[in-house]
Amino acid sequence: MSRTIIAIIPAAGVGSRMNADRPKQYLTVLGKTILEHTLRIMIDHPRISRIIVAVGKDDPYVSALSVLTHKKIQLVEGGETRAASVLNALEAISEENAWALVHDAARPCLTETDLNKLLEINDEHGAILAIPVTDTIKRSDELGDILTTEDRSQLWQAQTPQFFRADLLKHALDNGLKQHCVITDEASAMELAGFRPHLIEGRRDNIKVTRPEDLALAEFYLTRKI
Numbered sequence: 001m002s003r004t005i006i007a008i009i010p011a012a013g014v015g016s017r018m019n020a021d022r023p024k025q026y027l028t029v030l031g032k033t034i035l036e037h038t039l040r041i042m043i044d045h046p047r048i049s050r051i052i053v054a055v056g057k058d059d060p061y062v063s064a065l066s067v068l069t070h071k072k073i074q075l076v077e078g079g080e081t082r083a084a085s086v087l088n089a090l091e092a093i094s095e096e097n098a099w100a101l102v103h104d105a106a107r108p109c110l111t112e113t114d115l116n117k118l119l120e121i122n123d124e125h126g127a128i129l130a131i132p133v134t135d136t137i138k139r140s141d142e143l144g145d146i147l148t149t150e151d152r153s154q155l156w157q158a159q160t161p162q163f164f165r166a167d168l169l170k171h172a173l174d175n176g177l178k179q180h181c182v183i184t185d186e187a188s189a190m191e192l193a194g195f196r197p198h199l200i201e202g203r204r205d206n207i208k209v210t211r212p213e214d215l216a217l218a219e220f221y222l223t224r225k226i
């Protein structure tokens with residue numbers, strides 16, 4: 001049986017590191033919000049059958065976005081943490097053989113080529129986009145001075161999308177949250193459940209808009225994509 005691919009977009013964060021007047025997913029780049037740029041990638045992809053967006057309770061910005069009336073899109077309420085937001089979205093999946101493609105609202109520069117590389121994966125461990133660490137990595141002591149230099153040869157920076165069987169991911173997140181584990185991405189929940197997700201090398205321009213200086217970079221990369 002062929003699988004159903006459902007995109008989950010956690011968009012319920014407040015963007016505290018961005019220091020803006022609204023959550024970063026609602027900041028405008030090239031005439032569209034970051035969330036709209038991100039959703040466009042998922043709407044246009046023929047293998048993604050629907051898109052579940054987790055938004056904050058009482059979010060006053062989302063209703064202004066006309067794209068959210070698109071027939072592929074469903075809104076659910078987000079949670080206290082990213083993991084809780086993703087779990088709420090997973091609860092809205094009832095399809096047989098569903099796979100969840102979880103992608104941060106704050107990563108609007110994902111390319112179709114990277115997305116397609118990830119969608120080739122079809123085993124129960126799942127996979128994520130990631131990039132090998134290129135900078136020299138230091139571990140600090142509690143004063144902020146260097147304790148040691150880490151061996152970076154097997155270190156990767158996790159990106160999104162992250163792609164897993166929806167039922168396995170739901171179980172893993174549910175258990176992880178119940179055990180009060182720190183879960184900063186879907187792969188970490190799967191790792192705790194005993195899986196070994198594949199690392200698929202992605203592009204460095206798939207940035208997560210996090211701090212004010214990232215906006216100019218996102219604009220530059222999006223200009224090149226258009």
Ligand code: CTP
Nearest residue numbers: 010011012013014015016017080081082085105
């Ligand atoms: N997110 C979410 N629900 C939360 C927290 C985060 O859906 N409770 C989403 C964010 O909207 C974002 C993605 O998860 O698209 C990645 O999180 P991050 O970059 O940390 O965004 P924020 O939490 O909004 O930013 P910050 O940590 O700076 O406050």
Ligand code: MG
Nearest residue numbers: 013014015082
């Ligand atoms: Mg956060």
